[in-house]
Amino acid sequence: MGNALVDILSKIESDNALNNLSLAKGSMQLIDGNVLSSLREQVTDYHLATGGSASNTISGLAKLGIPTGFIGKVGEDNIGEFFREDASRQGVQAYLLTSKTNNSGCCFAFISPDGERTMATHLGAACELDINDLSFSMFENCSILHIEGYLIYNQPLVKKAMLMAKEAGLKISIDLASFNVVDENLEFLRELVAEYVDIVFANEEEAKSFTGVSTTLDKHEQAQEALQHISDLCEIAVVKIGKSGSYVKSKALDNHIYVPATSAKAIDTTGAGDLYASGFLYGLTSGLSLEDCARIGSIVAGNVVEVIGAKMEEARWNAIKDEINKIK
Numbered sequence: 001m002g003n004a005l006v007d008i009l010s011k012i013e014s015d016n017a018l019n020n021l022s023l024a025k026g027s028m029q030l031i032d033g034n035v036l037s038s039l040r041e042q043v044t045d046y047h048l049a050t051g052g053s054a055s056n057t058i059s060g061l062a063k064l065g066i067p068t069g070f071i072g073k074v075g076e077d078n079i080g081e082f083f084r085e086d087a088s089r090q091g092v093q094a095y096l097l098t099s100k101t102n103n104s105g106c107c108f109a110f111i112s113p114d115g116e117r118t119m120a121t122h123l124g125a126a127c128e129l130d131i132n133d134l135s136f137s138m139f140e141n142c143s144i145l146h147i148e149g150y151l152i153y154n155q156p157l158v159k160k161a162m163l164m165a166k167e168a169g170l171k172i173s174i175d176l177a178s179f180n181v182v183d184e185n186l187e188f189l190r191e192l193v194a195e196y197v198d199i200v201f202a203n204e205e206e207a208k209s210f211t212g213v214s215t216t217l218d219k220h221e222q223a224q225e226a227l228q229h230i231s232d233l234c235e236i237a238v239v240k241i242g243k244s245g246s247y248v249k250s251k252a253l254d255n256h257i258y259v260p261a262t263s264a265k266a267i268d269t270t271g272a273g274d275l276y277a278s279g280f281l282y283g284l285t286s287g288l289s290l291e292d293c294a295r296i297g298s299i300v301a302g303n304v305v306e307v308i309g310a311k312m313e314e315a316r317w318n319a320i321k322d323e324i325n326k327i328k
Helices: 016-020 033-042 053-063 078-090 124-128 149-153 155-167 179-184 186-195 204-211 219-231 272-285 290-304 314-327
Strands: 005-011 028-030 047-051 068-075 092-099 105-111 117-122 144-148 171-175 199-203 236-240 246-250 257-259
Touching: 005 078, 028 179, 033 117, 047 053, 047 078, 053 068, 053 078, 053 092, 053 144, 053 149, 053 171, 053 272, 068 078, 068 124, 078 092, 092 124, 105 124, 144 149, 144 155, 144 272, 149 155, 149 179, 149 186, 155 171, 155 186, 171 272, 179 186, 179 204, 186 204, 199 204, 199 219, 199 272, 204 219, 204 236, 219 236, 219 246, 236 272, 236 290, 246 290, 257 290, 272 290, 290 314
Parallel strands: 005 105, 028 117, 068 092, 144 171, 171 199, 199 236
Antiparallel strands: 005 047, 105 117, 236 246, 246 257
8 A cells, every 4th residue: 555656757967956956865755736846847858657665566566476456546637547557557456546636646756876766756646545545345365465654644544554454364564665754753653563563674774763773883783783673563674775785583583684685787776675575575475484585575676776767677577587486
């Protein structure tokens, strides 16, 4: 479940462009209609693709052969229809509600020369998804509810979805989304994780914000310390540190697991964390070990950073499946 967005992907020549747009590099910021209009005027070189964190993750799982569904909301416009058609092409069963009053949401993703992405999101119809749109049938015959952290701004919706998922017997997975999202919703996020969440995905910045680990430690030490804090609250904790790999720990294990990142020529990190979650959850639903789950997550993430955007061509997916089969 997440924000149904269409990504507007644009490569920038230098990070000065981000300063001019008042955007913090690597962050996700919500923008209003005025800023949206300004960006549309300034950004002329771009590529469209369906996006949204949870949508990317679910599309990746569908490509790996796992039956999936997506809960979101779009407007009655071309962007909304584009999202519906793409979800169908990806093999995702879409539970898409329709807004009668708002346009579909979109996300400007600015790609820096080093591959880092900075996002400016106009939620539009996506933010109108509310508790009255949820039905128990959406959660039936499923095993995991994966929620993107960007939905945390709608606290009643997230809590209701988690309650319904638990009633239906599902595990709950959450991606913490962005360090600024964590900072602004820290108390509520910690309560959710402790009470409802089974699996937490966090990158190094999100993990630091969520746990408050010391910044004097190096990134590996920070990740390990944060991992311990998060795993005290939930069943499985995952902390990703980009090209330096990822750490995984469960309550059933005394020690953590470290898996190196897959070697890649990164040109765009858009969707890297989302697709890591695709691979990890694929392994989990396939009954594989946590180490193998992380290895598959690294394989998928290592591939997506080599393309612009979070969608990959069929030939690359076939190569990914070949690599996964070697693990299985």
